[in-house]
Structures are given as C-alpha cells and as structure tokens.
Amino acid sequence: MDANGRLLDVQGLTKRFGGFVALNNVSMHLDPRERLGLIGPNGSGKTTMINCISGALFNEEGSVVFRGEEITGLPAFKRAELGISRSFQIPRPFRTMSILENMLVPMEYAAWGRVDHATHEDRAMEILALVGFQDRARENSGNLTQVDLRKLELARALAAQPDVLVSDESMAGLSSSEVDEVLEILFKLNERGVAVIMIEHIMRAVMRYCERIYVLDAGQLIAEGTPEEIQGNPDVERAYLGE
C-alpha cells in the first residue's frame, strides 16, 4: 500500500500508437479489496489501459504505482510476480496442457516466491473447486467450451495468487445464466481478498458487481463514480448513445 492506502495508483498515463493517442493523461486508482469497473464504448482505450497496468504495453508518459512501488518500466512477468494478474478477452489457454497443468504455470512462476511449493497442487485444486472444475483437473484444456474456457482463464489468473485481478471481458458472448455463473466466481474471489478491475460491456453485470466505475471515451476519462452516479451521468449517456 502507498501513503494513501491505495493498492494501485495510475497517474497521468498517456499511450500513443504512432500518431494515434489511445490514452490521454488518464489517472485512476484502486483500493485494496475493491471491485472496480472500467467501461466505455469500443475503442475507448480500456484494453490499452489494462495492457499498461499488466505490462503487455509500456506507457510513454505517466506512472503506474503498485503497493507504493513504481512499476512503470517493469516487464509483464515481473508484475505478475508482484501480484498483478489478468485474464484475456479471448481465452488463451495452454492448449497442450491439462486444466491442472494450466494452473501450475502461474503457481510455478508468478507465485513461486510467495507460496510453499509443496502445496501447489492442493492450492490449484482448491481454486479449481471454486470454478467447479474439481473433477475435471486432468481434462485437456484444448477441448473446453467457451464458458469453461472463461472459467479456466479466471482460475488460472487466480492461481498466480494476485492482489489485483484484471478481468478483461470475461463474460462477452455468454448467455444470461452463464454471466451469473462467472459473476458468482468473481464475487467469491473478491471475498478472498482480491481486488478486481472489471472491464465489461454487459452493464447488468458491471452495475451489480462494481463498487466504483471509471468511464473512458476516446482515450479520455469522462466520469467516475458509483454505479448509480454513472447511470445518471449525461456525459456517459452521450458517449454511448451519441447526441
């Protein structure tokens, strides 16, 4: 935690792709155990933002501070070691591995210095039970259905024993009951003390899950507030629906 008690603090972040400004001077923060939403129309810079937080991209200006430590220039694997974990919009399982082996990769790398090595399999199984995979650990991950892939994606991100989980559109394309299933998992892992940044287009899920929401539009932060405040915000309505 830094002096303000913040878990993650992003200040004045700017990211350009050539001449295109994907994020312009964006600041946001995340408190420990918080459930934070990040929304905005397509192309507004949400995924770029979490790429800069997780280290998949490097920002040109601004700083990213995690638990009081400057991590702006650190490569992604170092950030994973520190406790920032993410899931991908399009699931990226390790296809030649079983579900359990998928879990062991973050255990043996991201969490290697923080978790007793002898307990890896037990911990992996415990997380798998959380997503309902306790009896399917030996199954090959290459043949899973979409909703199962999303669950594996979350379970694997959790296996890194993170303090922050960034969930990038974990529910896109899922049916209503499947959305509830994934939400349930996200609630459960938040109860275990993990702060969550949720990027999502499904407003029902965002409004139900998040305690606080940031809204991005064309690389600018246009609003911040509780779900109620965001729903009543005219700028947000304009960004989504036009004038």
Added chain:
Amino acid sequence: MKVSGFWIGIVLMLAAGFVLAGVADNQFLFFAGYVILQGLIMAVAWNVLGGFTGYVNFGSAGFFAIGAYTAIALHQFAELPLLVLIVIAGIVCGLIGLGTGYLTLRLRGVYFAIATLAMAIVFESLITNWDYVGGSAGAYVITPAEVPFFDSFIEMMFILMLVLSLICVAVSRYLSMSRMGRGLASIRDDETAAECMGVPTLRLKLISTTVMGVMMGVAGAPFPFFVTYINPLSAFDLLIAVNAIAMPMIGGTAVWFGPVIGALLLGTIQQIVTVTISSELNILIVGAVLIAFVALAPRGIVGLFQDFARKRREGGK
C-alpha cells in the same frame, strides 16, 4: 536417494557401447552407429527449441557446420585434443545460439524459421570464402592410426558420440521435466499468456536457443575427424538439416524421448537402406516417412501410443 530407471538405462547404454567396442570386429557397425548417434544429438538439440519451446527452425545444419568448422579452424591453429575442440565448438555455437535467441524478440513462427535458414546460408557463404579453413576446396584432417584404449579410431569416435548423446539426452530430459520444462511448454502454447502468468519468456527462450546451439556444435565438432575431409557443401548438407527436423517430428516433439525414438528408428532405417539398396534412396525414404507422419500422426510415434493408450482406457470403462 532413489536411483531412477532413467539413470540405470543410461549406464546400461554406456556399458552396451563398451561391450560392443570390445566384441565387434566389423568396423562398419561403429561407422553406422556414429552416424545414428550424430543424428540423435541433432534431433535432441532441435527438439529443445522446436519441440519444447515451439520455435521451429531450419538453421540447425548451420549450427552443426559451425561446430565442425570451429573444430577445423582450431585444428589448423594448434593441434588441440578432440575433447577440447568439442568444448570450444560447443561454446561458440552456444553464443551464436544466444544471439539467435534475441531474434525471437521480433520474429515468431514461420518468420523465425526463415530467418534461421537465412542465417545458415550466410554462414555457409562466409565459410566458403574463408581460406584458412579450406574455403570451397574443403579441408583434410589426418586421423591417428592408433589410439590409446581402443582398437581403432572409429571405435573411439563411436564411444565418444555415445557419451555425448547420453549427456544431451539427460540434459534434454532435465529441461522437459523440471519447472523450466513447463515454462517452455507455456511459451510454445501461448507466449503472451505465459508472460502474464509470470514466465520470464525471454530468459527461457535464450536458454533454449543456447542449449540448442551448444548441442548442435557438440554434434558437429567431431564430424571432420569422422569423415576426414570436409567442405562447406558436406557440412551444410541439406540431408543433415532435414534429418534433425524429421527425427523429432517422427518420434514426437512434446516429450524428451520423442526425438530419441525418432532418431534411432529413422537413423537405423537409413543405414540399412544405404547398405542394402542405395545411398540415394535413403533421402527419398526420409521424405516419404516425414510426409506420412505429418499427415497421419502429427504428434509422432509418442502421440500414436498416447492415443492408443487413451482409447484402451476409455474402452475399458
């Protein structure tokens, strides 16, 4: 400490080699054995990068030839013992392998494969134009008529190759079964996801390309002494390069014993065909077997057995 079956196997293989050296009179056995073992080391080396890490490359013959020519250059410079030449060739090829590793920062998949092929061609032109090692005319090596402890020079070369290949197999097995093996496999499956799961992808790729380079160099260094005459064409021979890829593909690339099975099988078939039918035909056989496996059993012999075992298990339920 529990002695595993693997190490017992290694000792048995070594013992078998020495027994063969003591008993057999037919020098061709050692000659053929050397060729098979050379293929085995190259197959294991290729598989560390191409199989475990998923970076398929066509430059393997380049590393092999650089190993061979490092030995030639050092041999011209001062007649150093063969073991010293092998160690230095391993280091040189390891360093070039490390350099290749940095290519993976920008090149993936087919682009990396083509870049390594181009690299091999560049090295071939360099060596063709380097007079010190014989240039395009090639270089001769006079091998000693008598060697201590062994009946003949070729017998010694065979035992040397056996020891080297057992070391390479042990290293490759360690790489695949350790925590590092899972890291390499995660790079093969999805490099971006691996990085985000805490896998230091660049470091592991550099280790992988370096190990590949060292093993290729080690396989190449004794080659000029085995054939006694070497030129760029024979060192950068396409067949040698194709074999290094075909053997792991046929055996199975995901596990350490895949390339071993592939090399022993393909290498032995090639030797038998060379002797009984013709040396040209064995090139055709490599091609045909490779196409058959890629089309029908893309996971190699190991994959075939795994599928068979799974079907039996599921059928038994």
